[in-house]
Amino acid sequence: MAQFVNPILPGSHPDPxxxxxxxxxxxxxxxxxxxxxxxxxxxxDLVHWRLxxxxxxxxxxxxxxxxxxxxGLYAPTIRHHDGVFYVVCTLVDGTRETGNFVVxxxxxxxxxxxxxxxxxxxxxxxxxxxxxxxxAWWTATRLVRPPGETEIWLREFDPAGLKLIGDEHVLWRxxxxxxxxxxxxxLYKVDGRYVLLCAEGGTDFEHSVVVATADEVTGPYRGSxxxxxxxxxxxxxxxxxxxxxxxxLVRTQRGQWYAVLLATRPYGxxxxxLGRETFLVPVAWEDGGPVFSPGTGRVEERxxxxxxxxxxxxxxxxxxxxxxxxxxxSWMFLRTPEEKFWSLTERPGHLRLRVRPESITDLVxxxxxxxxxxxxxxxxxxxxEFDPAPGDSAGLVLLQNNDHHVRLMLGAGREVxxxxxxxxxxxxxxxxxLEEGVVRLGFEATGQEHQALVAxxxxxxxxLGEPFDGRVLSTQSAGGFTGVHIGLYAxxxxxxxxxxxxxxxRGP
Numbered sequence: 001m002a003q004f005v006n007p008i009l010p011g012s013h014p015d016p017x018x019x020x021x022x023x024x025x026x027x028x029x030x031x032x033x034x035x036x037x038x039x040x041x042x043x044x045d046l047v048h049w050r051l052x053x054x055x056x057x058x059x060x061x062x063x064x065x066x067x068x069x070x071x072g073l074y075a076p077t078i079r080h081h082d083g084v085f086y087v088v089c090t091l092v093d094g095t096r097e098t099g100n101f102v103v104x105x106x107x108x109x110x111x112x113x114x115x116x117x118x119x120x121x122x123x124x125x126x127x128x129x130x131x132x133x134x135x136a137w138w139t140a141t142r143l144v145r146p147p148g149e150t151e152i153w154l155r156e157f158d159p160a161g162l163k164l165i166g167d168e169h170v171l172w173r174x175x176x177x178x179x180x181x182x183x184x185x186x187l188y189k190v191d192g193r194y195v196l197l198c199a200e201g202g203t204d205f206e207h208s209v210v211v212a213t214a215d216e217v218t219g220p221y222r223g224s225x226x227x228x229x230x231x232x233x234x235x236x237x238x239x240x241x242x243x244x245x246x247x248x249l250v251r252t253q254r255g256q257w258y259a260v261l262l263a264t265r266p267y268g269x270x271x272x273x274l275g276r277e278t279f280l281v282p283v284a285w286e287d288g289g290p291v292f293s294p295g296t297g298r299v300e301e302r303x304x305x306x307x308x309x310x311x312x313x314x315x316x317x318x319x320x321x322x323x324x325x326x327x328x329x330s331w332m333f334l335r336t337p338e339e340k341f342w343s344l345t346e347r348p349g350h351l352r353l354r355v356r357p358e359s360i361t362d363l364v365x366x367x368x369x370x371x372x373x374x375x376x377x378x379x380x381x382x383x384x385e386f387d388p389a390p391g392d393s394a395g396l397v398l399l400q401n402n403d404h405h406v407r408l409m410l411g412a413g414r415e416v417x418x419x420x421x422x423x424x425x426x427x428x429x430x431x432x433x434l435e436e437g438v439v440r441l442g443f444e445a446t447g448q449e450h451q452a453l454v455a456x457x458x459x460x461x462x463x464l465g466e467p468f469d470g471r472v473l474s475t476q477s478a479g480g481f482t483g484v485h486i487g488l489y490a491x492x493x494x495x496x497x498x499x500x501x502x503x504x505x506r507g508p
Contacts, residue, residue: 002310003302004047004280006241007263011372012275012483013039014203015075015184016260017127017248021085025250026078026108027260028055028087029278032482033072034332034370037062038087040078040108044311046250046258046280051329052109055087061103061115063096064336066363069401070480075184075246077127078108081136081159087112088138090124100126100140102162116162123150128157129187129217137217138164139171139196141183148180149173152198154187154218169218174200175210175227182210184246187217193288196221199245203276203481206233207245209261211289230281230292232263232299237270241279244299249283249290254307257283259292263299267376268448271474273400274373275483282306319504322351327369332485334399335365342369343497350385350499353490355392360489361402361421367498370399370487375507380486381442381453383501388412392492396441398450398470399485404478406468407489408441408452410434416441418452418465422472430465438501443486445470 009016015030027041027049036054043049055076056062064072071093079086088102100123101115123142130136138157141150151173156166174182184199196212208231212221232244247261263279264272282303284294293299320328322344341354351369358366373380386394388411395409395416403424410416416439418430430452437457444451448471452464471477473484486505490498 001304004305006279006299006301006303007265007277008047008260008280009041009049009278010274011277011374012485013278013372014262014276014481015246016262016278017077017186018250018260019078019080019085020250020252021080023253026080026085027278028076028078030075030481031073031332032070033064033067033335034485035059035062035064035334035336036332037064037073038076038089039329042108045308046252046306048310048312050313053329055103055110055112056115057110059336059338061112062336063094065338065365066095067335068093068363069403070482075125077186077248079128079130081130084159086128086159088126088128090126092124100124104162118164120164122153125183125185127186131189131217137187139185139187141185144173148202150180150182152182152185152196171196171219172198172212172221172223175212175223176200186248188249190285191288194221195289197247197249197290199247200228201231201233201245203245203262204243205237205270207231207243208233209245209247209292213288224289226289229290230261230297230299235298237266240265241299241301242266242270242272243276244279247292252306252308256307257285257290258306259283259290261299265376268471271448271471271476273448273470273474273484274376275475276481318506319502321349321502322500323349327351330371331369332371333365334360334368334370335363337365341367346497347499350501351488352497352499353394353488355388355394355490355492355494355496355498357491357493359491360397360399360405363402367490368397368487370397370485371505373398373484373486377446377508378505379442379444380503380505381440382488382503384410384439384441384498385501386410386439386498387496388498389492389494389496392490392494392496393417394490394498396443397487397489398443398473399487400473400475400478401480401482404473406443406450406473408443408454408464409489410439410441414439416454416464420468420472422477429468432464
């Protein structure tokens, strides 16, 4: 039988949530400080996904200005009921709006509504459940006491008024004694019983999936004797898949059950530059509870494909020539842009980034567009035409956060500089001066060994400096919740333009 390969969404796609509408499946993930927020993916076979767009793609919907690294949008849930799609989410540490909200659409491709903020909804990781009696329920996580003791609570949700109503109920405080961060609650009704699926243990190595069940939606809920239902913490840090958790269930139109969940793929030791990715595992039901990955009890790299007709989408091109009228939806900005600093029309066939003083070292929105790193071994490069004034620079960035990144930048006098920033401290690793002609800048990685590349015109690639250790860009080194993003960047004070003729990204 044909098999699929995990992860189904490689690169930084954490906290997946999935729903089915007829024979179509829709999935959203967290995006933290990046704009537009909350990508919407579409599939008809649960394996092959295309990016439809984003839930929050208008600046008025998503106030991310000044949000810290790994703040912003946490753990969305998507649900479909009576022809309406709902997404609920938490904006963490917002400098303007903050807290929990809900948006709706009749078409998951958009447009989505303006957020309806719920000031009486405590905590984070919200979810919606539509019962078969017509009532809807909101669940979420909230902190009881530091450093991570939490509880799951429930309240009725009014879909017409987009607000919480009725009394509040505390459902569960976790499966394990002294465990931390019971979170990511999702409710389901299976064979007449209510199933509360949660994550527990934190979102790194100790991550797990736990479950409790009840006869009534308001409880009491009792944890399964089989908890944790899924974890890789007992497999050790040398296992190729780690940090499994934050699952959401979906039943196919043919009666099969699957879970989407997050996990990481450490490499070069326990370092995951790709961040938390989206995986798919089969689920069976025994004694009223879910069994993840029956027969092995762990997330595997390969499984038999679901009993659904395979539906392929056009593959994303390795090279973006910037010939389209709009940016490809895979490009994102760092925080919400308050002004348009990019253009595809000022010089057709090029992406022009305006040179502005905003820097990726600060909690601002610089002249930067990024895409996710999706492979352990990769090549990323750009073709750049730029005549920088003194103090201006433009080029290619490997971005983990404002204090951990690598910049390969063309500056005045056609000098290219490779800069490593770790813990907020910068070191120039190498410099070179290029001859006249268009400039090509690139990075290649084989595992955690990274090499900067430069070329002028049609010349062959030349290494710039010695290979450097990419582990400084992992979440274990840099902290936070995101994977590496690869970006095109311009900064300075002249107000001029840096023209990128193309960007290429390819895996092995």
